[in-house]
Amino acid sequence: MASIRRLKKDVDYLTFSVIGDCFNYSIISGKNNPHVSEIVKNIIATRNDLRDRINAGRKKQEKKEVKKYYDAIFNDLLKSVDQAFTELSEAVKKAE
Numbered sequence: 001m002a003s004i005r006r007l008k009k010d011v012d013y014l015t016f017s018v019i020g021d022c023f024n025y026s027i028i029s030g031k032n033n034p035h036v037s038e039i040v041k042n043i044i045a046t047r048n049d050l051r052d053r054i055n056a057g058r059k060k061q062e063k064k065e066v067k068k069y070y071d072a073i074f075n076d077l078l079k080s081v082d083q084a085f086t087e088l089s090e091a092v093k094k095a096e
Contacts, residue, residue, distance in 0.1 A: 035087070039088055
């Protein structure tokens with residue numbers, strides 16, 4: 001992890017990529033799929049949670065503890081984004 005600011009940017013970039021893909025699907029398909037809306041709600045909640053966790057981590061003092069803390073946040077980010085893209089992919093396949 002390079003910096004806290006970079007981690008925040010990564011959180012925003014990846015979550016907004018999921019949201020953008022969900023909106024693109026909704027526009028192209030012309031349908032309002034409730035499952036896709038749920039994906040957007042979940043990823044927004046995840047983004048807010050991750051940003052809160054990033055801001056709360058500044059209270060940690062030991063360098064090893066801080067690194068583990070932010071690495072765990074980054075791993076949670078990757079897992080949640082991967083899960084959201086997988087759910088969106090399944091929703092698109094079911095709609096076809």
